[in-house]
Amino acid sequence: MKWSFLAKPEGVPRHLVVNADESEPGTFKDRYLMEFLPHLLIEGVIVSSYALGSNVSFIYIRGEYAWIVDILEQAIQEARNNGFLGKNILGSGFDCDVHVQRGAGAYICGEETALLESLEGKRGNPRIKPPFPAVKGVWDRPTVVNNVESIAAVVPIINEGAEEYAKIGVGKSTGTKLISACGNINKPGVYEIDMTISVEEFIYSDEWCGGISNGKRLKACIPGGSSVPILPTNLLLKTAKGEQRIMNYESLSDGGFQTGSMMGSGGFIVFDEDQCVVKHTYTLARFYRHESCGQCSPCREGTGWMEKLLLRLENGQGKMSDIDLLWDIQSKIEGNTICPLGDAAAWPVAAAIRHFRDEFEWHITHPEEAIIRNFGLAHYADEREAVLA
Amino acid sequence: MVQLSQENIDRVQKIIARYPEGRQKSALLPVLHVAQEQFGWLSVETMDYVASLLSIEPIEVYEVASFYSMYNLKPVGKYMFEVCQTGPCMLNGSDDIIAYIGAKLNIKPGQTTEDGMFTLKTVECLGACGYAPMMQLGKFYKEHLTKEKVDAIIDECRAKNN
Structure with missing residues (x-):
């Protein structure tokens, strides 16, 4: 093509x-x-x-x-x-x-x-x-x-022959796809799939990811590389219509960004129940701020603002209005840059707020616990003092 | 006076030969890698020298060297631990590894030990998410890091230097 x-x-x-x-x-x-x-x-x-x-x-x-x-x-x-x-x-x-x-x-x-x-x-x-x-x-x-x-x-x-190759897979998802599976799973690695298996099977079958590590429960997953929307377990395993979600282009994007995600690069990041979505989103915002080339103002400035806001929330120093501010910033980066890095930086933040707003709020209403839970006070006491100062 | 070794000059000539006539600037990234391999870091003098090798202006080298994160614009330790801290590594405990290395060597990220042996640097995704937590050490990756593994790596580096 x-x-x-x-x-x-x-x-x-x-x-x-x-x-x-x-x-x-x-x-x-x-x-x-x-x-x-x-x-x-x-x-x-x-x-x-x-x-x-x-x-x-x-x-x-x-x-x-x-x-x-x-x-x-x-x-x-x-x-x-x-x-x-x-x-x-x-x-x-x-x-x-x-x-x-x-x-x-x-x-x-x-x-x-x-x-x-x-x-x-x-x-x-x-x-x-x-x-x-x-x-x-x-x-x-x-x-x-x-x-x-x-x-x-x-x-x-x-x-x-192209025809034989296209027979593999289903619908428009022809051929095979390589999935890089990582995060909290028993068998991280690269898997070649024919795009007919379900997400549930992919995560729990011993042939693929082998289930969540340490016997924990599945909390969420980013199914196509860091820039695609994160999905909570209920929307990951089944679409909003209640159909089983399959590991292919159409099924993963079913529901658009409201209730679906994307196959993207095939980077499949799995979160167990103890992981903090705010903290993970912060590391991604830091990543995109670090990698922004700086040509377009919305991306150069916006990624930095998002990183700072997320760090503040993560450290238990946020305000309720920060969540709306974060939403506002990401919406103003998306679509306003020369290349897709701006979109890639905005989407994970938007999806995290869309599906895990309660977790953002929890960080604001439970500042002490947020710090202990995510940092461990003993290790990071000095750093916290620095943040508070 | 900065001067590449004859072996490295030959490498540079081979690299320049890949590109069309008059496009020798394309060799800039690979040649900076060669220079950094020999000198450990890129001083202004080294960058000026690279500019003369490629017949380009010094500013064309500075702007590139400062854009890409792998070029060291300051001297670094003999062994640089570049520990990934992005999402997937974080999910697998990279924060603990970074804190452990820092405490063990008594340095913070970005700093070098007094004896000039070790530098600790935090980096963004190195594409080894399935083998997290991980770090780059010289040319290679050290993966599935644990505290014990970090101890062994540090001991190995020290032993090599004795």
């Missing part, structure tokens, strides 16, 4: 760039693919480069995955040694080379135009679209940016 937009002007080189800047909290599937199946990715890159006419392709990987760079470079060297890369690949007349480019710690570079800026040796500030990368991408040349999972999936699609 994305490939069909690629402009093909005469005499201008085109490029394929693989987005391996995986950094959405809760997501670690691309890392798994690259660490344990590097040849699958390289094969996908070669086949895709051939289809797109890219003679020089890049894999842009997040800087922290330093040891995976070596793994990929070794796999590329092996492909070169066997004639799968280089000049006139297997007598096809097609030349192709692949390079691994390391980022240096910036979530924003997962946004495709920020990634291209970074690849050009600049700050990761997203570009205004249009022009889209397919027309004017890296070095102003037509560029396709795809993520690791998509490029790796090219291989089975070509080998099995």
Whole structure:
């Protein structure tokens, strides 16, 4: 689909760039693919480069995955040694080379135009679209940016045939999806699912997450990476209509943002009954404030305000009006920024207030308990004094 | 006078060769990594030197080095513990790990021990949420951290240095 937009002007080189800047909290599937199946990715890159006419392709990987760079470079060297890369690949007349480019710690570079800026040796500030990368991408040349999972999936699609591949799954959710399961579960890890199993089965079956750790109860879950709405257990396992929720695109988003969520990046974060939603939301707000590139005022300022308000609430120093203020700020970030980071920062805050308002209120009406419960007074007494001062 | 080793100069030349003619600025992030590997951190002198290697203005290097969190603009300890503190790690007790390391080494996040051995830094999501709590140490990740594991890691670092 994305490939069909690629402009093909005469005499201008085109490029394929693989987005391996995986950094959405809760997501670690691309890392798994690259660490344990590097040849699958390289094969996908070669086949895709051939289809797109890219003679020089890049894999842009997040800087922290330093040891995976070596793994990929070794796999590329092996492909070169066997004639799968280089000049006139297997007598096809097609030349192709692949390079691994390391980022240096910036979530924003997962946004495709920020990634291209970074690849050009600049700050990761997203570009205004249009022009889209397919027309004017890296070095102003037509560029396709795809993520690791998509490029790796090219291989089975070509080998099995698109029709066979599409038979897996249900409805519009065809093929398989990698889920990174984490949080308070017995068996965290990366799972490949065919998108027909229920959320309940995924969490409790020994084949997948293996239930909640330490025999505790399920409180909530963020089913698609940190930026998608959090859902309390009742809305997670069943939709508002009372239907069983299934692990696929349509079912997880059933009910919209009011009563549903999204499949997003497949980062599945599970909370047990003892976890504090306010505190978790605070860590996410801190994350987005840290990762905002600072280009757009609503995001640059708003993420900082949300972080401060959430910390105040979490520390038992909030006021009832803070909850409404928080709601107001998030609603003014959403949709008012160049790139989706603003939305990604606003959604988790909105969803936390929507579904767990009572927990926010509890922090205000029980300030002492909030501190003891979430911090443990003994450890953090000094810090609390600093907050109170 | 700042100078990359001959081996690293060769690496830099290879990196620049990946990009089209006149687009050598694209090599900036990888070359800064090479420089930081050799010097431990990026001083203004080092950044000016990198600018000259790539035929770009020093400001083009400063603005990039200050944007990305992995570049150290101040000297750091020989071993830097970069402990993740974002949501999924927090759910699995990263706060306790950070407090434990801080108490054990008698430093706060952002500080370096007096002997210059250890730096404690809190970082945002490193993409190892299923193996939480975790930290980055040099090129590799240390995962499923416990207090005992932290003790062992610190001992290992000290032993390597004796």
